[in-house]
Amino acid sequence: MIPVHAFKGRRVAVFGLGRTGLATIRALLAGGAEVSAWDDSEASRASAEAQGFVLDDLNRRDWGDIAALVLSPGVPLTHPKPHRMVELAHAVGAPVIGDIELFALEIAAMPAKRRPKIIGITGTNGKSTTTALIGHILREAGRNVTVAGNIGDAVLAQDPPRPGSYFVLELSSYQIDLTQSLQCDIAILLNISPDHIDRHGDFSGYFAAKQRLFAMQGETGVAVIGVDDAETSDFYSRLRMQRPDAQLLPISAxxxxxxxxxxxxxxxxxxxxxxxxxxxxxxxxxALPGRHNAQNIAAALATVRMLGIGARVAADAIAGFGGLAHRQEQVGEISGVRFINDSKATNAEAAMQALACYDPIYWIAGGRPKAGGLEVLKPFFPRIAKAYLIGEAEARFARELDGKLACERCGDLATATAAACRDALADGRPGAVVLLSPAAASFDQFANFEARGDAFRALVSGLDVPVADAETGA
Structure with missing residues (x-):
């Protein structure tokens, strides 16, 4: 745990009692703060109390002594409208921040020689893979590395930083929105496409959140920018004008x-x-197929080279990287048909990356749909033998694909997995892949994309045909 001393002797409100919220409470208490914690979910409150946390109903208390509100990243900050807790904080002039900001304040308070190097990774797609890949390369090079943020455990739950250590942080737009003072030694923007519009209001609001990572960085940090999108390429050009003396590295796939x-x-x-x-x-x-992973490799390589890692050491480490669960993860094989878990593909742009890697594809898609639909995927339709649709998006995706692809409306993942397996085996086409790449969020039927991917893995292992030992893909 990393104790947070920035609010020693003052009272901090913490709203949201998930993994990040509980780690935040522990870190604040260890640093001498007083904490009033709450959650709208009765189940979350009961779980926290069972672990020994004392709660304080923030809806009923006087906020006059609240020095700051630490908000769970998933709670609405501005859109579609601010959560009641945000409004209460604004009413008393308390800043609304997140756990990444608490981490940043603690790092800033350290003597310069004790501070770790901080690498922050953002973008629409590829963040988790790039974050894990950078961490892997640094470990292979013998560095002391912590990987955290929007991947793995909460950053404040990690061991305190040691001199010469590295923190590699995946940062979502939600987290950056709640951060004011994180100065990354290296900040990375991979790409940008419309996502989380309900959270940010529109695409410009979403992109603005991503850009704040670089505004916080100042002149001394290194910026690594993907330039394959028109918007990020333009941002790179503007950043060169704004920071003429800074180190700016473009990457391309x-x-x-x-x-x-x-x-x-x-x-x-x-x-x-x-x-x-x-x-x-x-x-x-x-473990890193496809053009999207070429961009991830380029970003990781640019980053570690700026940290003094030799090119051959970096290349060998990249070659040995095993990939991540739920990102083009091979979970089984039956009679030559591979089963690929790409549950992390929660939007069409992410699903596009997997669709570009396989042919023929028996595609399981659906869940809670996002803005934009499936239009961007049209160039990959010739690769898809058939689509199997599930969840809230089932009817909408069926309309979008009508006349373009053979589709079967399956309703749930179990039905879709069995149907896709049936057809792939019956067709007997070389190279066939049953691909779960939903192009939609998981929250209609699962707690998160991890739970959806785990369910798919279990369904594949339970099919009535012997399943070969799974090999992990990208």
């Missing part, structure tokens, strides 16, 4: 970029010196 890192064909190049140098072949990274 399809074109040459000067003074950066890029992938072309099967090669990854770095142009950080006098002339571009080939660093590795992409096909060495077997």
């Amino acid at each position: 399809g074109r040459v970029v000067p003074h950066g890192v890029y992938a072309l064909g099967n090669q990854v190049y770095e142009a950080l010196g006098v002339a571009p140098q080939s660093v590795m072949q992409l096909d060495r990274a077997r």
Whole structure:
């Protein structure tokens, strides 16, 4: 645990009693703060009390002594309207922050020589893979590394930083919205596409949240920017004008970029010196297929090279990376048909990455739909043998795919998995893949995308045909 001393002797409200909220309470109490904690969920409150936490109904108490509100990232901050707790905090002038801000305040209070290096990764897609990959490379190079943020356990639940250590943080727009003073030594923006519009109001609000990571960074930090999207390319150009003396590294998964890192064909190049140098072949990274992963590799390579890791050490570490659960994870094989768990693909842009990697595909899609629909996926329809639709998106996706793809409305994941397996085995097409890449959120039928992916893995293992030992994919 990382004790937080910034509010020693003062009272802090904590709203949201999930994993992050409970870690926040422990860290504040360890740093000498007084804490009033609450959650709208009766089940969450009961769980917290069972663990020994003393709660304080924030709806009923006087907020006059509240120095700050630490808000769970998932609670509405501005859209569709501020949560009641946010309004109460504003009424007494208390800042509304998150656990990443508490971490930032604690780091800022340390003597400079004791501070860890902080690497922050954001973007719409690829954050988790890039975060884990950077952490893996640094560990393989013998560095003391903590990977946290929007991946794994809460940042405040980690061991306190030691001199010479590294914190590699996946940062969502929700988390950045609640952060004011995180100064990353290296900040990374992978890509941008419309997402979480209900949270930010519109695309510009969503993109603005991502850009704040770099505004907090100041002139001294390194910025690694993906330039394959028009919006991020424009942001890179603007940042060069705003910070002419800063180190800005462009990355690309399809074109040459000067003074950066890029992938072309099967090669990854770095142009950080006098002339571009080939660093590795992409096909060495077997757990990272597809163009989207080429961008993740380029981002990770640019980052670790700026941290002094040798190119060969980095390339060998990338080749040995095993991938992440729920990101193109192979969970079984039956008679040559592979079963791929890509439950993390909660929007169409994320699903597009997996659809680009396989052919033919028996595609399981659906859940709670997001804005934008499936239009962006049309170029990949020829790869899809059939779609199996589930959840709240079932009717909407069926309308979008009508006349374009063979579809079966299955309702739930169990029915879809069995139907896709049946058809893939009956067709007997070489290279067939049953792909769970939902292009929708999980919350209609599952607690989160992890629970959805775990359910798919269990369903595959329970199919009536012997399943080969699973190998982890990307």
